[in-house]
Amino acid sequence: MELSNYLIVGAVLFAIGAYGTITRRNAIAVLMGIELMLNAANINFLAFWRFLHPTSMEPQVFVLVGLTVAAADAAIGLAVVLNLYRDFGAVEVDRADTLKG
Amino acid sequence: MMHFAMQTAFWSLAALTIIPALCVVNARSIVHAGFWLLPCFLGVAGLYAALEAHFFFVTQIMIYAGAILVLVLFALMLTRNAMDPGAPQHNRLRPAAGVICAAFGILASYTLSHHHWNLSTALPGDAQTQTQALGDALIGLYAVPFEVASLLLLSALIGAVVLAKADRGPTADTPALADLMSPSQPAQSDHERIGGH
Amino acid sequence: MIAPFSALPLWLLPLAPLVAAVICAIIAVSGSRRAGKITPVLTVFATLISGLIAAAHFPQGEKFASQTYEWLTIRSGITITLSVHLDALAWTMVAVVTFVSLLVQIYSTGYMKGEPGYARYFACVSMFTCSMLGLVLADNLFQLYVCWELVGICSYLLIGFWWTKKSAADASKKAFIVTRFGDVGFFLGVLLLVSAAGSFQFSAVETTINQIANGQLTALPLFSAQTFLVVAPLLLFCGAVGKSAQFPLHVWLPDAMEGPTPVSALIHAATMVAAGVYMVARLLPIFAASQVVMNVVIITGSLTALIAATIALVQTDIKKVMAYSTISQLGYMFVGLGVGNRDAGMFHLVTHAMFKALLFLTAGSVIHALHHSAAPNDMRLMGGLGKRMRVTAITCGIGVLALAGLPGLSGFWSKDAILGAALEKHTPVANIALVVALLVAALTAFYSCRMWLLTFAGEPRSKDAEHAHEGPASMTVPLALLAVLSVVLGIWLHANGRFTSFLAAGKESAPEGMTLWLVGLASICSLAGIFGAWLVYGKTYSTTDPVEKAPGYALFVNLWYVEAFWTKIAARGALATGRAVAWFDRTVIDGLVNVVGGACQLLGNGLRRSATGQTQLYTTVVMAGLVIVALAVAIMQSGGR
Numbered sequence: 001m002e003l004s005n006y007l008i009v010g011a012v013l014f015a016i017g018a019y020g021t022i023t024r025r026n027a028i029a030v031l032m033g034i035e036l037m038l039n040a041a042n043i044n045f046l047a048f049w050r051f052l053h054p055t056s057m058e059p060q061v062f063v064l065v066g067l068t069v070a071a072a073d074a075a076i077g078l079a080v081v082l083n084l085y086r087d088f089g090a091v092e093v094d095r096a097d098t099l100k101g
Numbered sequence: 102m103m104h105f106a107m108q109t110a111f112w113s114l115a116a117l118t119i120i121p122a123l124c125v126v127n128a129r130s131i132v133h134a135g136f137w138l139l140p141c142f143l144g145v146a147g148l149y150a151a152l153e154a155h156f157f158f159v160t161q162i163m164i165y166a167g168a169i170l171v172l173v174l175f176a177l178m179l180t181r182n183a184m185d186p187g188a189p190q191h192n193r194l195r196p197a198a199g200v201i202c203a204a205f206g207i208l209a210s211y212t213l214s215h216h217h218w219n220l221s222t223a224l225p226g227d228a229q230t231q232t233q234a235l236g237d238a239l240i241g242l243y244a245v246p247f248e249v250a251s252l253l254l255l256s257a258l259i260g261a262v263v264l265a266k267a268d269r270g271p272t273a274d275t276p277a278l279a280d281l282m283s284p285s286q287p288a289q290s291d292h293e294r295i296g297g298h
Numbered sequence: 299m300i301a302p303f304s305a306l307p308l309w310l311l312p313l314a315p316l317v318a319a320v321i322c323a324i325i326a327v328s329g330s331r332r333a334g335k336i337t338p339v340l341t342v343f344a345t346l347i348s349g350l351i352a353a354a355h356f357p358q359g360e361k362f363a364s365q366t367y368e369w370l371t372i373r374s375g376i377t378i379t380l381s382v383h384l385d386a387l388a389w390t391m392v393a394v395v396t397f398v399s400l401l402v403q404i405y406s407t408g409y410m411k412g413e414p415g416y417a418r419y420f421a422c423v424s425m426f427t428c429s430m431l432g433l434v435l436a437d438n439l440f441q442l443y444v445c446w447e448l449v450g451i452c453s454y455l456l457i458g459f460w461w462t463k464k465s466a467a468d469a470s471k472k473a474f475i476v477t478r479f480g481d482v483g484f485f486l487g488v489l490l491l492v493s494a495a496g497s498f499q500f501s502a503v504e505t506t507i508n509q510i511a512n513g514q515l516t517a518l519p520l521f522s523a524q525t526f527l528v529v530a531p532l533l534l535f536c537g538a539v540g541k542s543a544q545f546p547l548h549v550w551l552p553d554a555m556e557g558p559t560p561v562s563a564l565i566h567a568a569t570m571v572a573a574g575v576y577m578v579a580r581l582l583p584i585f586a587a588s589q590v591v592m593n594v595v596i597i598t599g600s601l602t603a604l605i606a607a608t609i610a611l612v613q614t615d616i617k618k619v620m621a622y623s624t625i626s627q628l629g630y631m632f633v634g635l636g637v638g639n640r641d642a643g644m645f646h647l648v649t650h651a652m653f654k655a656l657l658f659l660t661a662g663s664v665i666h667a668l669h670h671s672a673a674p675n676d677m678r679l680m681g682g683l684g685k686r687m688r689v690t691a692i693t694c695g696i697g698v699l700a701l702a703g704l705p706g707l708s709g710f711w712s713k714d715a716i717l718g719a720a721l722e723k724h725t726p727v728a729n730i731a732l733v734v735a736l737l738v739a740a741l742t743a744f745y746s747c748r749m750w751l752l753t754f755a756g757e758p759r760s761k762d763a764e765h766a767h768e769g770p771a772s773m774t775v776p777l778a779l780l781a782v783l784s785v786v787l788g789i790w791l792h793a794n795g796r797f798t799s800f801l802a803a804g805k806e807s808a809p810e811g812m813t814l815w816l817v818g819l820a821s822i823c824s825l826a827g828i829f830g831a832w833l834v835y836g837k838t839y840s841t842t843d844p845v846e847k848a849p850g851y852a853l854f855v856n857l858w859y860v861e862a863f864w865t866k867i868a869a870r871g872a873l874a875t876g877r878a879v880a881w882f883d884r885t886v887i888d889g890l891v892n893v894v895g896g897a898c899q900l901l902g903n904g905l906r907r908s909a910t911g912q913t914q915l916y917t918t919v920v921m922a923g924l925v926i927v928a929l930a931v932a933i934m935q936s937g938g939r
Contacts, residue, residue, distance in 0.1 A: 004214040009115050009148065010665075013122055015206030017920050020126030022198040022914045023191045028176050032125055035169065039145050042157075050152045051199055052218065054225040056239040061246060063157060064235075067164060067262060068250045072257035074169045078176040079264035085180045093192075093914060115330060194918055201921050208928035 006047035118144030332618035362596035408772035487533030542574030551919035559662030599632030639719035663837025702743035745825025861923015
């Protein structure tokens with residue numbers, strides 16, 4: 001298929017992930033949204049690799065590192081959520097507004 | 102014919118990605134949302150395969166569907182009664198965010214599809230060639246990013262352990278690290294242990 | 299013996315008292331009582347240095363000592379300089395200032411003994427000495443004006459020495475503000491002259507005035523040549539009216555008696571109030587260029603002399619009598635200057651400094667003796683002090699007779715110089731001034747003898763007067779010195795035209811002849827006044843002062859309603875204007891500022907709502923921004939297509 005198709009899929013998936021991050025009240029659901037966004041980015045990268053520079057390995061290294069970072073991010077994020085749960089007894093993101101001005 | 106098969110494959114994979122994604126962000130039950138992630142990730146893996154990025158097809162399944170999804174489910178399990186199921190799952194920003202994100206999605210799609218790309222006519226190698234080349238690159242030219250990434254993973258690992266373990270001092274059930282390292286020391290009461298050091 | 303002092307730098311003349319003042323100020327601030335005791339030593343020493351340097355640089359004919367220091371040059375070419383210009387006229391003033399200041403300081407060690415603020419007093423007195431010397435040693439309008447203001451400040455500080463007393467604080471403010479009133483005119487006059495002459499120097503200004511009078515210079519700022527010749531000197535004269543307490547700005551001087559008596563002697567009798575006279579004397583060529591201006595000076599002088607003399611008649615406060623007497627005598631000096639005779643005016647300034655300082659110091663001696671009384675200044679509670687305070691009584695008597703113009707004493711010679719000058723002028727204004735001056739001479743004799751008789755003669759009228767006694771030697775010795783001078787200085791300066799030729803500085807001066815019939819007439823007026831006072835007050839009088847039955851008493855005791863005018867009309871008008879301006883400032887200007895602040899507050903409050911602390915909101919905003927960027931890209935893309 002064409003490059004633009006893949007890019008559209010990536011864009012839509014990103015939008016959905018952003019919507020999930022902004023809208024959900026459960027912290028873990030927010031992290032799910034973030035994972036979706038990271039996946040969308042990876043799709044974009046690989047699409048560009050395939051249609052613009054198929055013989056180069058750089059984009060693939062980039063994607064690999066991005067994948068790694070996403071995994072580490074998920075791990076830490078969930079550890080933080082667990083801490084939040086332990087200390088506040090709740091995982092609603094609305095409750096963490098100590099930075100309120 | 103091939104083209105039609107390709108098209109069908111692409112559109113079904115796209116649907117397999119997008120529709121579960123919508124379910125993830127709109128599910129009433131958080132556990133359902135977690136499970137909807139699986140077809141989404143599998144769909145993405147399929148898209149990678151369609152893009153002939155074979156290594157990533159496998160890696161995506163292994164890491165996302167295999168590790169991250171499990172991690173998410175574990176976290177859901179540990180925080181099971183955290184939220185009142187009757188409470189709304191979405192905050193006040195739902196309508197506004199819906200509009201904004203939809204606008205973004207539409208605009209980005211439009212922009213990206215109407216851009217003129219310098220498409221290359223080359224073809225990527227097959228799976229073995231690609232993987233070998235990737236392996237060569239990781240050990241050779243891109244060794245440093247590779248090592249840094251592994252460092253990142255190590256620190257994430259340690260960090261996660263520390264975070265999950267934080268704020269808990271030595272109690273009778275959980276002996277302090279010192280005790281674990283020198284088991285020959287006689288057991289002491291908390292008081293002495295804390296005051297003595 | 300004096301010659302070695304000429305080796306000292308000339309600028310030390312005005313600055314030695316300044317150094318002493320600074321040290322005394324530091325001592326005063328440190329609050330150390332022990333160190334405070336040595337402050338008079340410092341100031342006396344500094345004043346002595348100044349006096350001796352001056353003595354070493356006595357002007358010989360046309361040669362005199364002068365040193366200039368260029369301070370800065372304004373781009374238009376006007377240079378501001380500071381100078382020590384010790385010509386004959388300045389030397390006269392320097393002699394008077396240093397001598398009187400020295401005696402007053404020695405006297406003050408006795409008078410102010412034990413006062414808190416002792417060191418502060420001497421610091422201020424020394425500062426005053428420096429400023430006054432700077433004033434008389436100026437050869438340019440800038441330094442004159444600056445030192446003019448400086449002496450005003452020192453006067454303010456010293457009048458308000460006991461500033462915790464409300465009347466003293468009010469009096470010091472009044473003095474400063476009233477003289478400031480005159481100084482506005484003075485400043486305008488200075489600016490006018492400088493812009494016409496292109497320089498601050500007296501010589502340049504006088505040359506310019508001559509050129510205008512000769513018609514050589516016609517391009518002048520603001521005014522035509524003839525108007526300029528009238529306006530500029532009159533504006534300068536405003537300053538003299540303020541500083542030398544002439545009508546109508548004389549109202550501050552009687553109130554200034556709130557200060558310590560030695561201060562009154564130094565500042566408000568001998569020196570500061572003479573600054574106005576000195577300024578007119580110094581700049582007389584500028585004034586003389588216009589007959590109108592000279593007439594104004596004569597009229598102001600004689601009017602002031604008359605009004606002040608009548609008010610002095612009815613005063614009951616010993617210092618107030620002397621204050622009004624000073625105002626009156628200053629009027630005399632202006633009459634002398636107004637008729638064109640600088641030497642006569644200066645002669646009277648010098649002799650007046652001596653006997654008026656003497657009179658104030660004796661009054662101080664009396665007040666000091668009566669300081670336990672509730673009203674130590676009130677003459678109605680005095681009497682019979684002659685027996686108890688011999689030195690004070692005798693010296694005061696000499697001062698009174700000198701003031702009255704008893705033939706032979708110094709006041710006689712200087713008054714006659716002025717009367718003679720007025721006679722020689724032959725203009726109607728001068729003739730009227732002459733008549734008024736004679737009348738004032740009689741009144742002066744009367745009120746001064748009245749003062750002496752009420753204070754020293756008869757029987758004590760209160761308990762405190764019975765227990766009065768003489769002061770210490772530090773107070774009586776200066777009295778004696780001044781008394782001697784009051785007797786001999788007049789004849790000594792007059793003989794052989796010594797003073798006139800000194801001031802003429804080597805140029806030809808017409809010898810002074812005394813018109814005998816005028817001398818006789820003046821003497822008769824003085825003697826009449828003395829005799830009249832003896833008649834009325836020689837014997838003990840009954841409870842009411844006979845003066846109260848004099849015609850015009852109400853007018854005199856109400857100070858000719860000048861005070862009332864200033865307080866009720868001028869001051870109220872100024873306060874009303876102030877209130878209006880304050881309203882404008884509060885409502886409009888402050889309001890504007892408050893609006894700005896309020897707007898900021900509103901904006902801040904509004905923006906505050908966006909800082910909810912909820913990350914998801916922030917993310918929404920980021921996404922919205924992203925949408926805008928995508929929109930922009932889309933538009934650019936389709937536009938480019």
